[in-house]
Amino acid sequence: MIDKQIGNAKVGADLQQAVKEIISRAYRISTDVGREMEEVLRLGKDQPLNEIEARQLLTRAVEVLRAGAARRADRAVIEALEGDIQEIVGRISKSRETIAVPSRKNAFSPLIIRNHNGIEVAPVRPSPWFHEKEIPMMSGFVQTTNIKLWEQNERLDIHLNQFQATYGRSPRPNELLDIMLSKLNLPGIDKSDAFEIAELARSIANNGVRKPPILDTDGTLLDGNRRVSACYYILNSEEFTIEQKKRAEYVFCWQLTEHAADDDRTRVVVSLNFEDDCKEPWPQYVKARKVFEAWMGMLGATYPTPNARKQAVMKRELSQRFALGPNTNSVNRFLRMVQWADDFEEYHVEKCHRDPYEVKHRANEKFQYFDELSKGTTPGTVAYTLNEDEALKHLVFEILYQKKFRNWAQIRNLRYLGNSQEARDILRKAKDLEVKTEDDLDTAQDMVEEAIAIVRTKRAEERSLGANTRIEGFVKFLEELPVKAFRDEITPENLRKLLDALSLVRTYAEDAVGEDAARDPIRPN
Amino acid sequence: MSEKENPIEPSIELEQVDLALAAATQGDVVKTLELLWASRLMDGLVRHVMSRYRDLDPDEAYTALSEAIDDFCNAAKKGQTIRNPKAWLFRVTLIKAYKLWQRKSSEQEVGSLDWQSSAGDPEGRDDLDRETLVRRALSLARSYLPLLGQENVRRVMEFYFAAVEKDVQLVEHSEVATALGISEDTARQCAHRGFKRLKRVAAEKGINLDTVIPDGHRDDSLEEEQQ
Numbered sequence: 036m037i038d039k040q041i042g043n044a045k046v047g048a049d050l051q052q053a054v055k056e057i058i059s060r061a062y063r064i065s066t067d068v069g070r071e072m073e074e075v076l077r078l079g080k081d082q083p084l085n086e087i088e089a090r091q092l093l094t095r096a097v098e099v100l101r102a103g104a105a106r107r108a109d110r111a112v113i114e115a116l117e118g119d120i121q122e123i124v125g126r127i128s129k130s131r132e133t134i135a136v137p138s139r140k141n142a143f144s145p146l147i148i149r150n151h152n153g154i155e156v157a158p159v160r161p162s163p164w165f166h167e168k169e170i171p172m173m174s175g176f177v178q179t180t181n182i183k184l185w186e187q188n189e190r191l192d193i194h195l196n197q198f199q200a201t202y203g204r205s206p207r208p209n210e211l212l213d214i215m216l217s218k219l220n221l222p223g224i225d226k227s228d229a230f231e232i233a234e235l236a237r238s239i240a241n242n243g244v245r246k247p248p249i250l251d252t253d254g255t256l257l258d259g260n261r262r263v264s265a266c267y268y269i270l271n272s273e274e275f276t277i278e279q280k281k282r283a284e285y286v287f288c289w290q291l292t293e294h295a296a297d298d299d300r301t302r303v304v305v306s307l308n309f310e311d312d313c314k315e316p317w318p319q320y321v322k323a324r325k326v327f328e329a330w331m332g333m334l335g336a337t338y339p340t341p342n343a344r345k346q347a348v349m350k351r352e353l354s355q356r357f358a359l360g361p362n363t364n365s366v367n368r369f370l371r372m373v374q375w376a377d378d379f380e381e382y383h384v385e386k387c388h389r390d391p392y393e394v395k396h397r398a399n400e401k402f403q404y405f406d407e408l409s410k411g412t413t414p415g416t417v418a419y420t421l422n423e424d425e426a427l428k429h430l431v432f433e434i435l436y437q438k439k440f441r442n443w444a445q446i447r448n449l450r451y452l453g454n455s456q457e458a459r460d461i462l463r464k465a466k467d468l469e470v471k472t473e474d475d476l477d478t479a480q481d482m483v484e485e486a487i488a489i490v491r492t493k494r495a496e497e498r499s500l501g502a503n504t505r506i507e508g509f510v511k512f513l514e515e516l517p518v519k520a521f522r523d524e525i526t527p528e529n530l531r532k533l534l535d536a537l538s539l540v541r542t543y544a545e546d547a548v549g550e551d552a553a554r555d556p557i558r559p560n
Numbered sequence: 561m562s563e564k565e566n567p568i569e570p571s572i573e574l575e576q577v578d579l580a581l582a583a584a585t586q587g588d589v590v591k592t593l594e595l596l597w598a599s600r601l602m603d604g605l606v607r608h609v610m611s612r613y614r615d616l617d618p619d620e621a622y623t624a625l626s627e628a629i630d631d632f633c634n635a636a637k638k639g640q641t642i643r644n645p646k647a648w649l650f651r652v653t654l655i656k657a658y659k660l661w662q663r664k665s666s667e668q669e670v671g672s673l674d675w676q677s678s679a680g681d682p683e684g685r686d687d688l689d690r691e692t693l694v695r696r697a698l699s700l701a702r703s704y705l706p707l708l709g710q711e712n713v714r715r716v717m718e719f720y721f722a723a724v725e726k727d728v729q730l731v732e733h734s735e736v737a738t739a740l741g742i743s744e745d746t747a748r749q750c751a752h753r754g755f756k757r758l759k760r761v762a763a764e765k766g767i768n769l770d771t772v773i774p775d776g777h778r779d780d781s782l783e784e785e786q787q
Contacts, residue, residue: 051767053697058758059772061701061720063655064731065751068647071608075650079604092606092622093597099626100589103634112589112633123590130594180643180734270738277741284738 093124148175148250151285159289165306170299172289174247179266179286182248184211184256215264236265236272237358240279243287249303250290257300258307262286274361320376320399323369326357330370371409375418376402382432389436397436404435407446420450427452427459433466439479451490458493461486577601581645584636592633601646605653612654613661620664624657631729640728641735648730655729698725704765708757715740716750717758 084092097120104112116123148156156175163172194214198206206214213219217229239262248259256263269275269283291299333349334340341349350363359365376398383394398405408431411418421428431449434440452458465482468475521530580595596602602625609621616624628649635642642648702721705714716736723731736747759769 049693050697050700053693054701054762054767055769055772057694057697057701057721057724058755058762058769060724061717062755062773063651064723064729065720065733065755068650072646072650075604075608076601076646077604078607079600079602082607083600083603084606088606088618089597089603091619092602092625093593095619095622096593096602096626096629099623099630100593100633103627103630104589107634109634111587115588115590127590127593127597130598131600180738271734271744273743273746280738280741 089128090124093127094120097123097127148173148177148288148290151176154287163289165299166302168299168302170295170302171292172249173292174287174289176285177250177254177288179263179270179284181254182250182256182263182286182288183254184215184260184263212264212267215260216268230261230264232261232265232268233360234358235261236268236275236283237360239265239283240269240275241355241358243282247287247289249307250288251300252291252293252295257291257303259288318399318402319372320402322357323373323376323402326353326359326366326369327373329353329356330366368406371418372402372405375405375409378428379405379432379435382429383436386429394436401435401438404440404443404446407443408449411450415450417446417450420453424453430459430462430466434462434483437466437470437479438476439465439470439483441480441484445483445487448487448491451494452486455490455493458486458489461489577645577649581632581636581642584633585639587633587637589633593629596629596649601649605650608650609653609657613657615664616657616661620660621657624660625653627656628653635729642730643732643735644730647732652729704758704761707761708754710750710753712740712742712746713750713754713757716742716747717754720751720754 097116100112101116103109104116150156154176156173159172159174162169164170195206198210198214198219206219210219215230216232244259244262244266246259246262248262249257251257263286266283266286270280275283291303330350330353333353337345337349347363350366351361354360354363354366357366359369380391380394380398383389383397384391407417408421409418410416413419421431427449431446440446452462461482465479465486468479468482470476470479525533576595576599580592580599583591583595605625605628606618606621609624610616610618613621631652632642632645632649698721702718705717705721708714708717719736719739720731733744733747733751736742736751737744740747742750755773759773762769
């Protein structure tokens with residue numbers, strides 16, 4: 036409890052000194068000593084103590100340990116250090132030769148699986164099989180922060196060689212983690228989350244680690260680098276709640292027993308990385324439908340109909356529930372896609388009287404296309420253009436059903452179709468073309484491509500033809516704009532964009548009209 | 561011996577210190593000493609202490625390290641969390657060496673407040689007086705926390721004071737982050753800001769922390785960048 040009296044009173048010298056010492060200690064315990072530690076280790080290696088110094092140090096250490104044990108009445112330590120001190124010192128000083136390289140059989144494993152949450156360390160039953168051999172294992176919990184990633188992981192082969200070439204050494208455990216989290220800046224790695232740790236982390240945050248990582252007897256991680264990295268990610272990210280962090284704090288692992296041979300280690304790695312576990316993820320169509328149904332359920336259970344802000348909160352909950360991340364992007368995308376898939380299915384079943392399941396299969400197969408189809412709510416976007424023109428929408432649905440789009444990128448250009456009768460005619464011909472052979476399909480796809488090429492060309496022409504009208508309009512608008520709008524209304528970002536655009540076109544404009552004419556018309560030469 | 565010829569790679573040395581912690585946890589002091597000795601960390605720490613406190617003779621440097629090892633074995637055996645045994649030993653050895661150096665050079669500026677041990681108290685203050693003083697000092701230091709602004713900064717600083725109260729020797733940012741449910745980066749930034757602001761608040765109360773928290777401690781540009 037804070038002593039308010041002393042907090043406000045004039046502080047005496049002794050108390051000042053004590054406060055100073057407390058803050059000093061708090062500061063010391065908070066400081067990062069990583070660099071100094073490296074220096075200490077280098078010193079130890081470069082300037083080792085000589086034999087006399089070593090004997091003096093170890094003798095002093097044993098004396099101090101004995102005195103400490105006597106003060107604390109620690110019988111075990113007193114007994115362990117009983118006897119001729121020089122003999123003990125001699126034994127310790129030999130350890131540098133005898134335990135230069137810790138072996139896998141070392142009794143003091145730095146990572147020992149343990150009981151946690153009432154689950155005790157126990158043999159895995161039945162013993163798992165790896166690459167045609169039964170390999171006994173123990174199961175138990177390990178604190179995530181005690182697990183070191185496996186630097187021999189073949190998944191990281193290129194990264195590790197690149198790191199070695201760049202820094203002249205192997206990465207340290209924290210650097211290995213940075214590689215897994217794509218935080219380490221290595222040339223050629225563009226992807227922000229190359230190992231897709233964030234997505235896995237969201238799954239683990241909700242469900243815990245489902246498949247136990249596998250540890251060697253000395254704690255080396257033989258399988259599960261991504262899972263452990265994801266747990267580190269959860270512990271260090273503000274995206275997750277305390278409950279979720281707790282779920283990632285301890286990991287249920289399997290560990291090889293002391294009887295494991297090198298061949299067993301190889302089998303584990305080969306089996307888990309080369310042999311497919313034949314797991315097929317759910318199609319996006321199925322996932323999106325699940326999210327959609329859940330959303331409908333949430334809306335149905337809320338009265339009155341929630342406003343936009345409340346809906347955003349509900350969507351965040353939904354996103355969390357389905358492990359789709361902290362924002363609502365994926366949920367919104369799924370909802371849009373399902374709505375368009377529904378339109379697609381309704382058209383083919385109700386109007387074209389096709390078999391509902393056949394239609395569903397097609398919607399599933401082409402589900403990614405609905406992402407492009409559903410984009411935009413304003414003029415000039417695909418969704419807006421198609422929603423404004425039912426005939427065009429149905430034409431597109433037909434072509435999609437008949438698999439006559441070559442790729443989803445073509446969908447993007449459909450927004451320019453509205454004004455081009457020529458392109459529409461070609462699309463209609465493509466739709467009506469009966470496909471009996473692969474060549475027929477090729478021809479139809481070529482026709483779709485041609486229609487899209489036409490609208491793209493026309494679009495470029497239109498942009499160029501409309502330039503005068505647009506510039507006239509913009510100049511008039513600019514001249515009539517009150518000066519204070521620049522100060523009060525237009526955002527700095529837009530002002531910067533305007534300046535950039537003006538400086539870009541200035542060069543071309545000057546070239547076209549001649550430098551003299553381009554000079555300030557108000558100030559004559 | 562050149563680096564290439566040395567059979568002990570740095571990673572193995574580090575592993576031996578981890579193994580030493582495991583041995584200390586099991587109460588095996590001889591094994592702990594063997595592993596620490598094998599790791600060469602002891603050589604490095606002695607060399608470091610002697611270059612930092614040049615007035616100390618070798619025997620005093622050995623004493624500082626030995627006392628740190630004794631504390632290490634005792635803390636590990638009692639189940640105290642030691643996340644980074646190398647850093648722990650480094651810090652405690654330096655504290656011990658500093659106190660020895662202070663006693664030797666008769667500079668009583670900061671070190672008269674060793675509440676862990678009543679033996680050899682230079683001012684002869686008894687345990688009760690000392691405990692009362694420490695308690696009051698902690699209360700006073702905590703009374704400054706509400707003046708530090710952001711809630712996270714206050715929470716992080718409170719965590720450090722709690723650690724001091726429990727005589728914890730090393731608190732890593734990751735540990736603070738896990739305990740408070742914030743990211744490691746946030747914990748680091750809050751500690752940085754907290755000490756900077758604490759220095760300012762303490763100065764307003766007449767306590768000069770210039771020798772404790774240096775100007776521009778760590779990376780001041782970081783804070784400006786964040787603001």
